[in-house]
Amino acid sequence: MDEEFYIGGKNAVVEALKANSFIDKLYIAVGAKGQIIDEIIKLAREKGIPVQLVSRDKLDEFYAGKHQGVVAKTPPYVYKEVDDILAIAKNKGEHPFVIILDGIQDPNNLGSVLRTADACGAHGVIIPKNRAVGITPGVIKASAGAIQYVSVARVTNITRTLKELKDVGLWIIGADMDGAINYCDADFKVPVGLVIGSEGYGISRLVKENCDILVKIPMVGKINSLNASIASAILMYEVLRQRNF
Template sequence: MDNTGYIEGRNPVMEALKAGRDIEKIFIEEGNKSGSIIKIKQIAKDRGIVTQYVHKNKLQSMADTQSHQGVIALVSSHSYKNLEDILKIAKEREEDPFIIILDEIKDPHNLGSIMRTAECVGAHGIIIPKRRSVGLTATVGKTSAGAIEYMPVVKVPNIASIIDVLKEKGIWIYGADMSGEENYYNTNLTGPIGVVIGSEGSGMSRLVKEKCDVLVRIPMKGNVSSLNASVAGSIIMYDVLRQRGMKK
């Protein structure tokens, strides 16, 4: 693997898959459907890893060597945790769980910024989906300003399903949405809480929105109709911190 977070070549990618390495996505040269590529695609499918066919020029521009053999894997800069790891941190701190749930955040700078704020406000962890979401890439790590070393990130197959799990554990889910029933600062954000932040363009998916216990909005007075996902998330996260401080 080079410094950009890529593994190049059929055998290296195959071994990384067999070893259970955290892989964000596998890029395959268009038209390349030989035996070993078929095996790579099958293992990736079984593990829920996205594969994408790209033009050979695209693959070549990504490659650090001349021996990528038509396949390159984008690997995680850091390992992922599981939900129990997050809940354990909250228990050890003797605090109510405070979890950030991201619904299809694709911009690595947004994820890094959200991670940085989450660490600053004392959140216990972040949950992201396996598909249609940026993972723990080098860019995310750099943008997080070191927070990636301290903030646990859990990658799950389905955000709506993990919300159900959190609810069963007594955690209330608050979604940031322009159609919210009440302003975030008028909402009780204390107690066990999960804050959902939607994607940069379309916000939360319909199903995720329906799963939220409460939808909260950030009031807007200007001509621009929405905030950057990381900015919106920061505003609400800091109000959680404010309200928790007031409770003490």
């Protein structure tokens, strides 16, 4: 990963400031206005973060996506450990609720998963180091600030991690179009690790073999699969429903 790491977008930057994430410097486009821009500048000054006005062309050099007139320079994302995620659940007195992503490659999908994970109270997300997207500026932007509140661990071997999660009592539930039961019939009130497969390929064979159960989302249309972030959202909200209603 590059030494210089930039995040762009009003929501991503303001949430980073609110969460006390380390920010080296803020760049604001000349002429940028609005309530959120004012809030960003105010928060930065309160925290002693330098703010520099630059041209939009300069912001384009820093950040390739839609920066909305604001870019923050930060250190690269620091991944958590799986044990850190389990500790969050323990400290809250809750059964672990962990999302395991098996090879998600689209930054927008990962960002969307993080947003839903935050909304549904997941304790963390686990991603693989290889053949999958990591926490990039694009993911941070797509998460709309959720990355500041959802712990992400990056592991070398998802299969081994599933076995370790089982050893500490998690029930591993995978989403698969050929699953044995409908997702709403599964018990998500137990400690759970929810496995979501990659775009187009689903859960890999070894990972699938290490799931305790596979669940399916009923579909009556012409297509036979859902976008990974949509499928994960349906399942995460089922966990939330069962645990809170």
